Every structure is written in structure tokens, then in C-alpha cells.
Amino acid sequence: MEEGLRERKKRETRRRIADMAMGLFMTKGFDNVTVAEVARAADVSVNTVFNYFGTKEDLFLDREQELQESYDRVVRERAPGESVVEAFRRDYFAAMDAGDWRYGFNEGADVFSRLIMESPSLRARAREIDHLITMSLAATLAEETGADPDDLAPELVAGQILGLTRVVSRHLLRRTTAGEGRREALAALREQARAAFDRLESGIGGYGRRPVE
Amino acid sequence: MEEGLRERKKRETRRRIADMAMGLFMTKGFDNVTVAEVARAADVSVNTVFNYFGTKEDLFLDREQELQESYDRVVRERAPGESVVEAFRRDYFAAMDAGDWRYGFNEGADVFSRLIMESPSLRARAREIDHLITMSLAATLAEETGADPDDLAPELVAGQILGLTRVVSRHLLRRTTAGEGRREALAALREQARAAFDRLESGIGGYGRRPVE
DNA sequence: CCCTAAATTTGGAGGCGATGAAAAATGATC
DNA sequence: GATCATTTTTCATCGCCTCCAAATTTAGGG
Numbered sequence: 001m002e003e004g005l006r007e008r009k010k011r012e013t014r015r016r017i018a019d020m021a022m023g024l025f026m027t028k029g030f031d032n033v034t035v036a037e038v039a040r041a042a043d044v045s046v047n048t049v050f051n052y053f054g055t056k057e058d059l060f061l062d063r064e065q066e067l068q069e070s071y072d073r074v075v076r077e078r079a080p081g082e083s084v085v086e087a088f089r090r091d092y093f094a095a096m097d098a099g100d101w102r103y104g105f106n107e108g109a110d111v112f113s114r115l116i117m118e119s120p121s122l123r124a125r126a127r128e129i130d131h132l133i134t135m136s137l138a139a140t141l142a143e144e145t146g147a148d149p150d151d152l153a154p155e156l157v158a159g160q161i162l163g164l165t166r167v168v169s170r171h172l173l174r175r176t177t178a179g180e181g182r183r184e185a186l187a188a189l190r191e192q193a194r195a196a197f198d199r200l201e202s203g204i205g206g207y208g209r210r211p212v213e
Numbered sequence: 214m215e216e217g218l219r220e221r222k223k224r225e226t227r228r229r230i231a232d233m234a235m236g237l238f239m240t241k242g243f244d245n246v247t248v249a250e251v252a253r254a255a256d257v258s259v260n261t262v263f264n265y266f267g268t269k270e271d272l273f274l275d276r277e278q279e280l281q282e283s284y285d286r287v288v289r290e291r292a293p294g295e296s297v298v299e300a301f302r303r304d305y306f307a308a309m310d311a312g313d314w315r316y317g318f319n320e321g322a323d324v325f326s327r328l329i330m331e332s333p334s335l336r337a338r339a340r341e342i343d344h345l346i347t348m349s350l351a352a353t354l355a356e357e358t359g360a361d362p363d364d365l366a367p368e369l370v371a372g373q374i375l376g377l378t379r380v381v382s383r384h385l386l387r388r389t390t391a392g393e394g395r396r397e398a399l400a401a402l403r404e405q406a407r408a409a410f411d412r413l414e415s416g417i418g419g420y421g422r423r424p425v426e
Numbered sequence: 427c428c429c430t431a432a433a434t435t436t437g438g439a440g441g442c443g444a445t446g447a448a449a450a451a452t453g454a455t456c
Numbered sequence: 457g458a459t460c461a462t463t464t465t466t467c468a469t470c471g472c473c474t475c476c477a478a479a480t481t482t483a484g485g486g
Contacts, residue, residue, distance in 0.1 A: 004482080004483075005481095005482065005483090006433075006434085006481085006482055006483075009434090009481090009482090010433095010434085013434095013435095034470090034471060034472085035471075035472065035473090036471085044435080044436090045435065045436050045437075046436095046437095046472095046473095047435070047436060047437080047474095048434085048435060048436075050472090050473065050474085051434080051435075054473095055472080055473080056471090056472065056473090075421070078421075078423055079423070080423050080424065080425045080426050081422065081423065081424070081425040082422065082423055083418060083419050083420055083421055083422040083423075084417075084420050084421035084422075085417060085418060085420060120341075123341065124337035124338070124340070124341060125337070127337065127340045127341070127344070128333070128336065128337060128340070131340070141421060144421060145420075145421050150384075150401070150405070152380055152381060152384055152405055152408075152409055153408075153409075153412065153420070155380050156376070156377060156380055156409055156412070156413075157417050157420050157421075159376045159380065160372075160373055160376065160417065163369070163372045163373065163376060164369060167365055167368050167369055167372065168365060171363075171365055188363070192363070192365055195365075195366075196365055196366075196369055199366065199369065199416075200369075200416065200417060200418075201416045201417065201418030202415075202416040202418060203412075203413065203414045203415040203416030203417075204297075204298055204370050204373065204413060204414065204416075205296060205298060205413075205414030205415060206296050207296055207297050207298060207358075207366070207370050208288070208291075208296055208297035208354060208357060208358050208370075209294065209295065209296040209297075210291055210292065210293050210294065210295055210296075211293065211294070212293045212294040213293050217453075217454070218452095218453060218454085219452085219453055219454070219462075219463085222452090222453085222463090223463080226463095226464095247441085247442065247443085248442080248443065248444090249442085249443095257464075257465090258464065258465050258466075259443090259444095259465095260444095260445090260464075260465070260466085261463085261464060261465075263443090263444065263445085264463080264464080267444095268443080268444080269442095269443065269444090
């Protein structure tokens with residue numbers, strides 16, 4: 001009894017709902033699709049949709065929660081002699097080469113991101129998830145470094161690192177959206193990511209220093 | 214015709230709605246107050262409430278938008294020879310001494326913050342405002358430093374600085390909520406804020422470096 | 427097979443935030 | 457005081473979401 005009929009049907013229903021929803025969102029935009037519409041397309045009742053997904057937003061941002069585990073692993077599996085930032089730098093550049101979806105480097109990530117940007121409720125939910133992921137990473141950092149519970153460093157470091165990846169990846173979206181070829185945009189991004197990580201490592205103490213008159 | 218009766222009444226109505234709303238929110242919690250309730254308390258119709266405030270959340274977070282201008286000024290009015298981070302450090306510590314509400318140092322900021330934390334929709338809206346403020350600060354930084362439009366430094370620096378203030382200020386809330394006296398909590402916070410700004414200036418390049426085996 | 431217990435799905439009623447349009451009230455203007 | 461513009465109200469409606477009870481489906485044992 002590895003997997004009963006019940007379990008399989010549940011998994012299938014969940015997937016059918018999510019797939020139908022994504023299809024509708026992609027073609028019509030998130031706010032122009034009602035939950036009733038999704039339910040009809042998936043051939044279930046509205047209540048069943050809310051049975052599997054807490055909110056309409058979760059229909060769209062289903063996979064985002066997996067990121068949490070991914071980032072935690074980057075820290076935990078960093079190499080001997082490697083700092084946390086170095087580990088993320090390595091992970092980020094590897095993701096660029098591999099077209100990893102975690103940082104928005106996959107084909108079609110632009111459509112996905114644009115849909116989020118265009119919907120206030122999706123933006124809000126995405127930010128909430130970002131925050132949860134940051135807190136999770138902070139907890140992992142605190143555990144890995146044996147930090148004091150009152151030490152703010154883990155939370156600050158987590159915020160700075162993830163903030164960096166989000167800003168840099170968002171810039172890629174801006175460029176491709178502006179019509180620039182994906183190839184050139186990625187090449188330019190590599191340089192900007194390098195500079196960003198460098199600045200993160202060496203600090204921004206002198207940034208924008210006003211000259212003495 | 215400095216100010217007609219019309220203008221005055223509008224201002225009064227707006228204020229009455231905001232005040233009544235805040236009073237209800239404080240005593241019953243944000244999610245336990247309906248817009249209809251606010252309207253009744255302010256003696257207007259529901260539509261009038263939405264006439265003055267775009268959403269229910271804006272009833273609560275009315276003043277937050279002023280922060281934008283405030284942070285921009287910190288950058289623009291930094292002293293000769295002073296870097297951006299130094300200017301914010303100075304502003305932040307001055308605010309601590311003055312009990313400034315901008316960073317949550319005023320009396321009663323804890324109640325305010327707790328209400329935000331406890332309501333998902335308020336949290337979401339607060340984060341959206343945070344993001345807008347960060348983007349505004351980034352634009353100011355770009356202008357002040359004459360940065361290239363493709364330079365990500367302004368956005369990254371803005372995010373790091375404001376992220377720092379939010380994390381540190383949130384820690385004060387955690388401490389006072391835990392029962393610690395405001396006096397001691399503030400004293401401890403000073404040291405933590407100093408460490409946080411130092412780390413921001415000098416970078417986190419070596420953070421969490423795993424020892425070579 | 428049949429029966430029962432448990433899980434899943436459904437329908438219906440309703441609350442709440444938000445929008446839109448037309449009617450009513452109020453202030454401004456001449 | 458009549459007229460015009462603005463503001464407020466009323467009324468209708470939509471969409472997300474919750475709660476509850478009834479109906480359906482599956483699991484497991486006789």
C-alpha cells in the first residue's frame with residue numbers, strides 16, 4: 001500500500017488545479033482570472049480550490065516556498081575555507097550558467113516576473129514569502145555560526161545577501177524587458193553581479209562621501 | 214480665499230475618519246474592525262471612507278509615506294566629508310535620543326508595530342511602502358552620486374541601509390515586548406546598532422567562514 | 427458484496443473589501 | 457436666490473474567503 005488511490009487522486013487534483021490556474025494566469029493576467037474560473041477549468045468546486053490552496057495567490061506562488069530549503073543548503077554545504085558570501089556568490093554564478101529558476105535565470109522567467117509585478121496582491125504575497133525565506137536563512141546562519149540569540153548579524157547578513165540576489169536578478173528582467181538580447185544582458189549582468197558581491201564583501205563605508213569643500 | 218469652507222470640511226472629515234479608525238484599531242485590532250464600523254463611527258458612508266483612503270490599510274498607515282521625504286533629506290543634507298552610511302548612522306542615533314517615530318523610537322511605537330505584525334494585510338501593505346521608500350532613496354542616491362542608470366549600487370546601498378534600520382528597530386520591539394525595560398533595551402540597542410553600522414561599512418566578506426579542516 | 431468509518435467534495439449562505447453609477451446634498455459663484 | 461461644481465450618499469454588484477451541513481467517494485473488515 002505504497003500509495004493508495006486516495007493519495008494519488010489528491011495529488012492529481014492539486015496538480016490539475018495548479019496547472020489550469022497557471023495557464024489562465026499566463027494568458028489573461030492574474031487579476032483578470034477569478035477563482036471560480038479556475039475551478040470550472042479544473043472541473044472542481046470553488047471550495048475544493050480553497051481546500052488545496054489557502055489563497056488565490058498561492059495558486060501562483062506554489063513553488064516559491066521551496067526556495068527556503070535551497071538557500072539553507074547553500075550555507076550548510078559551503079566548502080571548507082569558504083565564507084557565506086562566497087558560497088552564495090558561487091551558487092549565484094553557477095545558477096546563471098545553468099539557467100536555474102531559483103534566481104530567475106530560466107527561460108520564461110520574465111513572463112512569470114511580469115505577472116507578479118503587475119498584480120498588487122501577488123507582489124504583496126511574494127514579498128511576504130521573501131521575508132519568510134530571509135528569516136529562515138537567518139536562522140540557519142545563526143545556527144551555523146553559533147550566534148547569540150540577541151545577535152542581529154545573522155538576520156542582517158541574510159537580508160543583505162538575498163537582497164543582493166533579488167536586485168541583481170530584477171535588473172536582468174529590466175534589461176530583457178527593454179528589448180536587450182538575453183545573451184548580452186547576461187554578459188553585462190555577470191560584471192554587475194561581481195561588483196555587487198565585491199561591495200557586499202568589502203562594505204559600503206565610503207559610499208557617496210561628500211567632498212570636503 | 215485662503216481656505217474655503219469646502220477645503221476645511223474635507224480636511225476635517227479626513228482627519229475624523231483617520232482618528233476614529235485608529236482608535237478602533239488600537240482597541241479591537243485591525244482585522245476585527247470593519248470599514249463599515251469606521252464609517253459609522255466617523256458618521257459618514259462607507260464610500261466616503263474609500264473616497265479619502267484607497268484601501269482599509271491606508272487608514273492605518275497614513276503617515277508612513279512621509280518617511281520617504283525624510284530619508285531623502287538625510288542623504289541630501291549629509292555633512293561635507295561624510296559618507297551616506299555615516300549620515301544615516303548619525304541620523305539613527307539622534308533619533309534614538311530624541312524618541313523619533315520614524316525609526317519606531319517613540320512612546321507607544323510597540324503597540325503600533327504589534328498591530329502591524331498581527332495583521333497579514335497590514336504587513337503586506339507596510340512592506341510595499343518599505344519598498345517604495347527604498348526605491349525613492351535609491352533614486353536620490355543615484356542622483357547624488359551621479360550614478361549610471363545601469364549601476365545597481367544605489368539600489369543595493371539603499372536596501373542595505375534601510376534594511377539595517379528596520380532590523381535593529383524591530384529588535385528593540387522584540388526586547389520590550391519580552392518584558393525588558395525600555396531603558397536597558399535602548400542601552401543594549403545602542404551597542405548593537407553600532408556593531409551593525411560597523412559591519413555595514415566594513416563588509417561581511419569573512420562572515421561565517423568555515424574553518425579549513 | 428455489504429456495511430461502516432473516515433476523508434473529500436460540494437452547495438449554500440454570508441461577511442468583508444472594493445468598485446461603479448446615479449441620485450441627493452452641500453458649498454461656491456454670480 | 458438660481459446655477460454650477462463638488463462631495464456625499466444610496467444602491468447594486470463583484471470577488472475573495474469562511475463556515476457548515478449534506479452528499480459523495482474511498483478504505484478496511486466482515
